[in-house]
Amino acid sequence: xxxxxxxxxxxxxxxxxxxxxxxxHTVQTPVFMPVGTAGSVKAVPxxxxxxxxxxxxxxxxxxxxxxxxxxxxxxxxxxxxFISWPRAMLTDSGGFQVFSLSxxxxxxxxxxxxxxxxxxxxxxxxxxxxxxVQIALGADIIMAFDECTEYPAGRARAEESLRLTMAWxxxxxDHFRAHRDEVVWREELGGRAQSLFGIVQGGMHVDLRKExxxxxxxxxxxxxxxxxLSVGEPRELTLEMIAEVLPLLPKDKPRYVMGVGYPDExxxxxxxxxxxxxxxxxxRAARHxxxxxxxxxxxxxxxxxxxxQGPPDPACDCVVCRxxxxxxxxxxxxxxxxxxGTLNTIHNLAFYLGIxxxxxxxxxxxx
Amino acid sequence: xxxxxxxxxxxxxxxxxxxxxxxxHTVQTPVFMPVGTAGSVKAVPxxxxxxxxxxxxxxxxxxxxxxxxxxxxxxxxxxxxFISWPRAMLTDSGGFQVFSLSxxxxxxxxxxxxxxxxxxxxxxxxxxxxxxVQIALGADIIMAFDECTEYPAGRARAEESLRLTMAWxxxxxDHFRAHRDEVVWREELGGRAQSLFGIVQGGMHVDLRKExxxxxxxxxxxxxxxxxLSVGEPRELTLEMIAEVLPLLPKDKPRYVMGVGYPDExxxxxxxxxxxxxxxxxxRAARHxxxxxxxxxxxxxxxxxxxxQGPPDPACDCVVCRxxxxxxxxxxxxxxxxxxGTLNTIHNLAFYLGIxxxxxxxxxxxx
Numbered sequence: 001x002x003x004x005x006x007x008x009x010x011x012x013x014x015x016x017x018x019x020x021x022x023x024x025h026t027v028q029t030p031v032f033m034p035v036g037t038a039g040s041v042k043a044v045p046x047x048x049x050x051x052x053x054x055x056x057x058x059x060x061x062x063x064x065x066x067x068x069x070x071x072x073x074x075x076x077x078x079x080x081x082f083i084s085w086p087r088a089m090l091t092d093s094g095g096f097q098v099f100s101l102s103x104x105x106x107x108x109x110x111x112x113x114x115x116x117x118x119x120x121x122x123x124x125x126x127x128x129x130x131x132x133v134q135i136a137l138g139a140d141i142i143m144a145f146d147e148c149t150e151y152p153a154g155r156a157r158a159e160e161s162l163r164l165t166m167a168w169x170x171x172x173x174d175h176f177r178a179h180r181d182e183v184v185w186r187e188e189l190g191g192r193a194q195s196l197f198g199i200v201q202g203g204m205h206v207d208l209r210k211e212x213x214x215x216x217x218x219x220x221x222x223x224x225x226x227x228x229l230s231v232g233e234p235r236e237l238t239l240e241m242i243a244e245v246l247p248l249l250p251k252d253k254p255r256y257v258m259g260v261g262y263p264d265e266x267x268x269x270x271x272x273x274x275x276x277x278x279x280x281x282x283x284r285a286a287r288h289x290x291x292x293x294x295x296x297x298x299x300x301x302x303x304x305x306x307x308x309q310g311p312p313d314p315a316c317d318c319v320v321c322r323x324x325x326x327x328x329x330x331x332x333x334x335x336x337x338x339x340x341g342t343l344n345t346i347h348n349l350a351f352y353l354g355i356x357x358x359x360x361x362x363x364x365x366x367x
Numbered sequence: 368x369x370x371x372x373x374x375x376x377x378x379x380x381x382x383x384x385x386x387x388x389x390x391x392h393t394v395q396t397p398v399f400m401p402v403g404t405a406g407s408v409k410a411v412p413x414x415x416x417x418x419x420x421x422x423x424x425x426x427x428x429x430x431x432x433x434x435x436x437x438x439x440x441x442x443x444x445x446x447x448x449f450i451s452w453p454r455a456m457l458t459d460s461g462g463f464q465v466f467s468l469s470x471x472x473x474x475x476x477x478x479x480x481x482x483x484x485x486x487x488x489x490x491x492x493x494x495x496x497x498x499x500v501q502i503a504l505g506a507d508i509i510m511a512f513d514e515c516t517e518y519p520a521g522r523a524r525a526e527e528s529l530r531l532t533m534a535w536x537x538x539x540x541d542h543f544r545a546h547r548d549e550v551v552w553r554e555e556l557g558g559r560a561q562s563l564f565g566i567v568q569g570g571m572h573v574d575l576r577k578e579x580x581x582x583x584x585x586x587x588x589x590x591x592x593x594x595x596l597s598v599g600e601p602r603e604l605t606l607e608m609i610a611e612v613l614p615l616l617p618k619d620k621p622r623y624v625m626g627v628g629y630p631d632e633x634x635x636x637x638x639x640x641x642x643x644x645x646x647x648x649x650x651r652a653a654r655h656x657x658x659x660x661x662x663x664x665x666x667x668x669x670x671x672x673x674x675x676q677g678p679p680d681p682a683c684d685c686v687v688c689r690x691x692x693x694x695x696x697x698x699x700x701x702x703x704x705x706x707x708g709t710l711n712t713i714h715n716l717a718f719y720l721g722i723x724x725x726x727x728x729x730x731x732x733x734x
Contacts, residue, residue, distance in 0.1 A: 038702045
């Protein structure tokens with residue numbers, strides 16, 4: 001048995017309040033998923049993530065495959081045990097990082113050859129290999145191997161990219177169905193299984209997006225993601241793509257928009273019916289001193305905060321805002337103190353998770 | 368009223384179990400004090416320090432004077448408020464860092480001229496200025512301005528250095544007595560005051576050490592430190608200097624050995640009658656992957672731990688050892704994840720503070 005998606009309430013605008021029952025945890029949706037690239041949501045201990053209310057975090061297949069290696073993680077009982085995270089996890093397919101981080105990548109019909117950004121060593125990902133790696137990691141939700149179409153991409157390029165993504169989706173699904181029993185925690189969790197999501201691509205071409213969505217739905221994945229967004233396009237286009245694709249996805253399965261977004265974006269998309277989102281923005285921005293607050297964005301490095309004894313966000317009751325001042329956070333940043341990244345990240349995650357908590361409450365049926 | 372030192376029990380070997388009543392907190396001694404150089408015990412949030420049982424932490428005057436500046440900290444209510452640390456604090460005089468970090472320093476009878484290691488700007492510390500800065504910072508305990516005699520130092524050099532230290536001790540004390548009322552929290556804490564400690568120097572020359580101790584005791588400081596140790600000398604010499612000096616210090620005042628040491632050292636010195644110690648070792652070593660455990664030192668970077676699912680220290684019940692494996696800590700280090708420094712430091716501090724807790728229990732009268 002893979003995931004169960006239990007819709008508790010739907011609104012007229014399409015937003016839904018639901019519970020996503022996964023092998024390791026039941027996740028309240030709509031949900032924002034912090035990104036834990038290399039097995040750590042950067043600078044934040046797992047016990048702090050728990051106390052912030054994070055219910056599902058991401059791991060990046062590309063990073064974990066390279067270091068410490070998926071076979072090592074499998075031998076240690078899977079990613080949950082390795083990083084000591086008892087709640088839900090999702091891994092991406094590795095494709096996006098291959099395209100954004102690795103060197104000398106070469107795309108063929110079969111897959112992608114690439115060189116590690118760590119040591120230049122040669123590797124390849126095929127749909128089958130990506131699924132094998134993700135089964136070894138053992139996240140609750142894994143993703144089909146796809147090509148994230150760059151922006152801008154003309155029609156011919158987008159069509160060719162989509163053709164590859166569709167072929168790879170089919171192969172990902174077939175391989176997953178043949179090997180899903182191999183996940184290391186299967187027996188321990190009473191025979192429960194991982195779930196595989198398909199990813200809708202198609203660049204910024206609505207008809208390609210629709211064609212992709214329809215074909216993926218026919219293949220019958222456990223859930224559907226919309227990928228290839230937030231890659232540089234104007235926000236109206238992001239919104240248009242989401243609005244066009246959502247109605248084509250089955251209502252009884254979770255919908256995940258990958259790699260978004262700003263605080264107002266995640267709220268807007270969730271109200272339209274997106275159930276899951278992830279983004280490095282709150283964590284990465286935090287490490288660069290950008291705080292998200294109820295009063296807007298705040299660059300904590302600014303001199304104006306050097307003696308500001310107020311909390312980062314007066315409306316926030318996170319552990320950081322209850323204890324520390326803007327002046328202190330600015331000082332930590334100026335002095336390159338490692339505590340800076342930790343405190344800034346805790347606040348930004350509290351802010352993002354708080355948005356989703358309030359949104360779930362407003363959608364009804366708080367659990 | 369400055370500190371009150373309440374001895375609860377003394378042992379035949381000279382060790383004592385006491386309480387050090389300071390304006391912000393009553394500290395159980397013997398105590399190990401984590402070092403919070405620039406207003407942060409590196410990589411560890413203050414709430415975690417509290418839960419680890421840290422009762423007093425250090426701040427470095429040199430760093431805080433340069434950034435964010437002592438006047439800014441005074442305007443914000445002092446160092447306790449600035450960093451949100453409600454328990455006790457101690458600041459050093461700045462002298463040691465001037466000698467170890469700054470460039471182009473020039474020592475005169477009056478004080479030290481130096482260039483900032485941050486931006487090359489020119490500054491000077493005199494005994495009076497160091498005390499002014501420390502009053503502005505507002506730690507519970509502050510230190511006389513001294514010259515830390517380098518090792519090795521021949522007799523003539525050690526004598527000259529000691530002469531300077533003694534003159535500066537006198538000036539530090541006179542200036543402190545004239546200005547101690549100026550501490551920013553004086554009224555808020557019912558008229559309580561900072562305490563000033565004198566520092567015994569004298570290199571590795573026993574007679575100079577004794578001469579220094581006697582003169583300082585005559586000046587009547589609130590407590591006494593033994594400085595200029597752990598500067599490269601063999602451990603037998605460190606021990607000899609401490610053993611020779613301790614009997615000359617008043618029994619009814621706290622005794623502080625600066626900058627030590629390894630786990631077995633801090634236990635040994637405390638059993639001899641040292642009440643306070645500080646050292647960057649547990650925190651700095653942690654960031655380089657060196658963990659102190661009940662089984663000895665452990666370099667978490669070693670390949671042998673790559674799939675070791677045991678806790679860092681099987682005998683430790685700190686939050687890190689209860690939750691994370693050696694394999695995970697090694698991975699965090701290998702991947703340069705910021706969480707690495709945080710978790711390693713939490714464990715090492717728990718280990719050091721645990722040693723002192725057990726030692727206090729063994730000395731009797733647990734409170």
